[in-house]
Amino acid sequence: xxxxxxxxxxxxxxxxxxxxxxxxxxxxxxxxxxxxxxxxxxxxxxxxxxxxxxxxxxxxxxxxxxxxxxxxxxxxxxxxxxxxxxxxxxxxxxxxxxxxxxxxxxxxxxxxxxxxxxxxxxxxxxxxxxxxxxxxxxxxxxxxxxxxxxxxxxxxxxxxxxxxxxxxxxxxxxxxxxxxxxxxxxxxxxxxxxxxxxxxxxxxxxxxxxxxxxxxxxxxxxxxxxxxxxxxxxxxxxxxxxxxxxxxxxxxxxxxxxxxxxxxxxxxxxxxxxxxxxxxxxxxxxxxxxxxxxxxxxxxxxxxxxxxxxxxxxxxxxxxxxxxxxxxxxxxxxxxxxxxxxxxxxxxxxxxxxxxxx
Amino acid sequence: xxxxxxxxxxxxxxxxxxxxxxxxxxxxxxxxxxxxxxxxxxxxxxxxxxxxxxxxxxxxxxxxxxxxxxxxxxxxxxxxxxxxxxxxxxxxxxxxxxxxxxxxxxxxxxxxxxxxxxxxxxxxxxxxxxxxxxxxxxxxxxxxxxxxxxxxxxxxxxxxxxxxxx
Ligand SMILES: Cc1cc2nc3c(=O)[nH]c(=O)nc-3n(C[C@H](O)[C@H](O)[C@H](O)COP(=O)(O)OP(=O)(O)OC[C@H]3O[C@@H](n4cnc5c(N)ncnc54)[C@H](O)[C@@H]3O)c2cc1C
Ligand code: SF4
Ligand code: SF4
Numbered sequence: 001x002x003x004x005x006x007x008x009x010x011x012x013x014x015x016x017x018x019x020x021x022x023x024x025x026x027x028x029x030x031x032x033x034x035x036x037x038x039x040x041x042x043x044x045x046x047x048x049x050x051x052x053x054x055x056x057x058x059x060x061x062x063x064x065x066x067x068x069x070x071x072x073x074x075x076x077x078x079x080x081x082x083x084x085x086x087x088x089x090x091x092x093x094x095x096x097x098x099x100x101x102x103x104x105x106x107x108x109x110x111x112x113x114x115x116x117x118x119x120x121x122x123x124x125x126x127x128x129x130x131x132x133x134x135x136x137x138x139x140x141x142x143x144x145x146x147x148x149x150x151x152x153x154x155x156x157x158x159x160x161x162x163x164x165x166x167x168x169x170x171x172x173x174x175x176x177x178x179x180x181x182x183x184x185x186x187x188x189x190x191x192x193x194x195x196x197x198x199x200x201x202x203x204x205x206x207x208x209x210x211x212x213x214x215x216x217x218x219x220x221x222x223x224x225x226x227x228x229x230x231x232x233x234x235x236x237x238x239x240x241x242x243x244x245x246x247x248x249x250x251x252x253x254x255x256x257x258x259x260x261x262x263x264x265x266x267x268x269x270x271x272x273x274x275x276x277x278x279x280x281x282x283x284x285x286x287x288x289x290x291x292x293x294x295x296x297x298x299x300x301x302x303x304x305x306x307x308x309x310x311x312x313x314x315x316x317x318x319x320x321x322x323x324x325x326x327x328x329x330x331x332x333x334x335x336x337x338x339x340x341x342x343x344x345x346x347x348x349x350x351x352x353x354x355x356x357x358x
Numbered sequence: 359x360x361x362x363x364x365x366x367x368x369x370x371x372x373x374x375x376x377x378x379x380x381x382x383x384x385x386x387x388x389x390x391x392x393x394x395x396x397x398x399x400x401x402x403x404x405x406x407x408x409x410x411x412x413x414x415x416x417x418x419x420x421x422x423x424x425x426x427x428x429x430x431x432x433x434x435x436x437x438x439x440x441x442x443x444x445x446x447x448x449x450x451x452x453x454x455x456x457x458x459x460x461x462x463x464x465x466x467x468x469x470x471x472x473x474x475x476x477x478x479x480x481x482x483x484x485x486x487x488x489x490x491x492x493x494x495x496x497x498x499x500x501x502x503x504x505x506x507x508x509x510x511x512x513x514x515x516x517x518x519x520x521x522x523x524x
Contacts, residue, residue, distance in 0.1 A: 048437035048498070050397040052415050058399030058435050060496070171461060185361045190393045191438025193364025198515040200478025205362055302396070343394040343416025 004030035004079070006315050007095050007108040009086040009257065012040020013301045014293025015114035016068040017308030018315070022112075023077040025316045025323040030106055031078055032097050034085035038072060039065035040116055041294075042301060044139040046171075047164055050189070051302030051340065061301065062143075068305075086115075089261035093288065110288050110315040113258055114308060117251035117272060117294035122156065125211035127245075131218030135165045135248035142172050150244030154221045155179040156209050157248035160188035160300075165248060166196045177240050180207040180223050182230055189345070210237060212245050221245055251298045261289055270352030272298030277356055280334055282311035283318075290315050299349055306337040365476045366390045371511050376423030385428025385445035385454070389419040390514075391438055403435035433458050434498040444510065452504040454487055457514060459501045464489055465518045473505060474515040482509055484516065 006022050008015045011033030019029045037043065045061025056064045072078055084099040095106050119134040121127070133141075133149055135157075141147045153174055155166050158181035166176050179196070184205055186193045193203060206226050213220040225236035252273040259265055264277045264285035275297050282290045290311040293304035313330040316323065341349050360367060376386050387408070389400060394416045401409040401419060408426035409419050432441040433456055443456035465471050465486045473484035488502040505513045 048399075050395060050437050052396065053398055053402040057397060058403070058437055186364055189395050189438065190360060190364050191391055191395070191440045194366060194390065194476065195439050197364045198474060198476050198478050200474070202477075203363060339413070339415050340396045342414065343396055345393070345395050346416070 001094075002030065002104070002106040004028055004106055004108050005319060006030070006110045006112065006312075007032065007106055008112045008114060008312075009095070010040065010114035010116060010293070010295070011035070011038035011072075011080070011082070012114060012116050012293060012304065013042055013064065013068060014116075014295070014304035014308035014311075015040070015112065016072050017305040018112040018114060018290075018292055018312035019078050020068070020071055020075065021309040021312030022316045023075050025313070025321060025326055027077065027316045027319065027321060029078045030108070031072065031080045032084045032086050032095075033080070033082050036083050038069045038080070038082065041136075044136070044143045045164075046143050046168060049301060051300070052336070055302045055305060055336075057302070064301065086257060089257055089289070091262070109319060110290065112290045112292055112308070112311045112315060113255075113276075113295055114291070114293045114304075114311070115254040115257065115295045117253050117298050119247070120250045120252055122209070122247055122249050124209050126214065126218070127212060129212050129214055129218050130216070131214070131243055132212050132245045132247070135161050135246055138165055138246050139168065142168060148172060148174055149246070150218075150242075151175065152177055152242045153244040153246050154209065154223070154240055154242045155246050155248065157181055157250070158183070158186045158188055158193070158203055158205070159248060159250070160192060162246075162248035163188040163192035163196055165246060166201055167192065167199070169246075170196070170199050170201070176201045177242050178202045178204050178223070180204045180209060182206065182208045182226055184228075208232070209245065213239075218243055218245055251294060253295045253298060255295060258284065258289070258291065258295070261286060263289060263291075266356060268297075268352045268355050270348045270355070271296075275356070280310075281314040281330070282307055283314055287318070297349060297352060303337060303340055303349075306333050306340065309333045310337070360392065366392065368511050374421075380423045381446050384447050385443050385456075386423050386426050387421050387428060387430075387432055388442050388444060389421055389432075389436075389440060390442065391419055391436075391440040394418060395438075397437065399435040399437060400432040400441055403431045405429070405431060430456055430500060433500050434495040439498070442514070446507065446510070448504060451507055453507050453510055454502050455505050455510075455513065456500055456502045457516070459499050459516070460497060461518075463518055463520060464491060464499060465501060465516065469518070471503070471519060472517040473503065473509065473513040474517055475509075475512040476514055478515065480517065481512055482506055484513065486516075
């Protein structure tokens with residue numbers, strides 16, 4: 001059995017920030033990451049990030065991953081365990097995990113869960129054909145392994161991920177026939193939309209995918225217009241000549257472990273679905289468990305890093321470690337997070353959090 | 359509409375142009391960024407104080423054309439690729455426009471390329487005046503093109519006519 005003041009599950013931007021914040025106040029941390037390298041979603045993001053310059057905005061996602069990884073790996077207080085998948089959380093403070101072929105246990109006083117989110121699927125005919133991918137898989141193929149997913153793609157979903165992955169496909173020389181989205185407006189940032197529009201990609205709103213065609217692989221797709229109640233309008237089917245369908249229809253927080261631990265959950269669509277109820281200190285209904293990043297609410301890397309820092313600091317504070325300036329530091333992070341969400345695009349998250357606080 | 363097709367309208371563009379006197383003086387930046395998003399690299403990259411400092415990360419960028427030198431630092435810093443530099447003094451009938459360009463192959467100086475409008479449709483042949491691809495630009499290269507003045511609003515992208523490996 002291992003012992004640790006703080007266990008952090010997930011080595012994405014949220015988990016790494018949590019580990020660094022706590023270690024910064026002398027806390028010994030065990031960081032569990034199921035992949036062989038740290039970085040989470042960031043390692044696939046070749047585009048420049050938004051957010052505040054002080055939170056690495058304008059820097060490419062992959063670079064941000066490098067910066068955080070170097071800090072985590074060189075910190076002696078952080079026991080960084082890659083290739084380690086957390087399996088269970090028990091009432092007595094034991095976290096079990098699989099490391100390689102071994103089953104291990106770590107005893108913790110505090111826990112931060114920063115497991116990120118998983119992609120949503122969409123129901124349509126032929127969605128099981130090879131050639132239908134989630135946006136995450138397309139990014140992994142292209143940006144991690146340098147493999148093109150296809151030659152001509154239909155993108156489903158005009159949120160930020162759909163727009164960004166479309167742009168990355170274009171950069172890789174892949175053609176994108178269209179982006180379709182059931183909504184009546186573009187969900188992602190309009191600067192991203194302008195960027196793909198001026199490369200000639202049409203954005204078809206009030207439109208969905210009805211079918212992926214083909215017998216052994218995608219050989220085409222059928223799209224159809226929707227009325228204002230999201231019902232398909234007969235006679236508006238259109239066949240597109242594509243060999244790949246890429247889905248980017250949203251993410252849901254990965255929260256099985258939190259559920260298992262008995263943390264109170266609530267269904268809040270604005271935050272991505274079932275989310276662990278938590279306060280502004282990122283503390284869940286179990287006082288020894290904190291949450292951060294997409295696992296707490298699907299948002300973005302800048303907020304994930306801030307939430308991670310808040311969760312790490314809160315864990316340290318609750319361990320009663322006297323450390324100068326720690327409360328002020330946490331207040332500052334909380335203020336920064338509120339500033340990030342203060343604009344138009346933050347309204348959805350603000351509303352979701354207000355529902356949670358009810 | 360902008361929120362439906364992501365295309366900045368002519369009215370929006372014209373409302374962000376500097377005064378006619380300033381336009382006759384030389385290069386200036388335009389920020390084609392009209393939605394409040396949490397973002398500020400344009401502001402922090404400007405060394406001339408041309409972009410109003412504010413505590414509100416979500417504030418729209420407002421460029422003070424009197425302070426803007428048209429240096430172009432904001433062009434490669436902007437993650438939205440929404441900053442452009444326009445120089446209407448380039449010639450009598452052409453303006454020089456500096457655009458962020460993250461595609462390959464890169465055009466060559468002097469090469470003729472298709473000038474694409476905001477929907478990606480070629481509208482005129484344009485000449486490449488300059489290509490900046492230094493390390494500090496971190497792969498957001500900056501291409502300067504000579505654009506017939508009547509397309510000042512329209513042209514925001516280029517298509518290189520050669521195939522890859524240029
Ligand atoms: C295409 C795309 C573009 C984006 N663009 C931007 C942008 O411009 N700006 C921005 O701010 N954000 C952007 N984001 C969002 C950002 O990447 C995510 O919000 C952010 O990565 C969330 O961080 P996280 O640490 O919560 O989760 P993740 O990055 O998903 O990390 C979670 C980690 O936990 C690990 N894990 C999960 N379960 C376990 C387990 N049981 N045991 C051990 N480890 C586990 C995973 O392997 C992963 O490494 C984008 C996302 C995508 C997909
Ligand atoms: S062009 Fe230069 S001076 Fe003008 S706004 Fe951009 S960075 Fe500032
Ligand atoms: S950096 Fe670009 S996207 Fe960000 S606020 Fe400035 S102009 Fe808009």
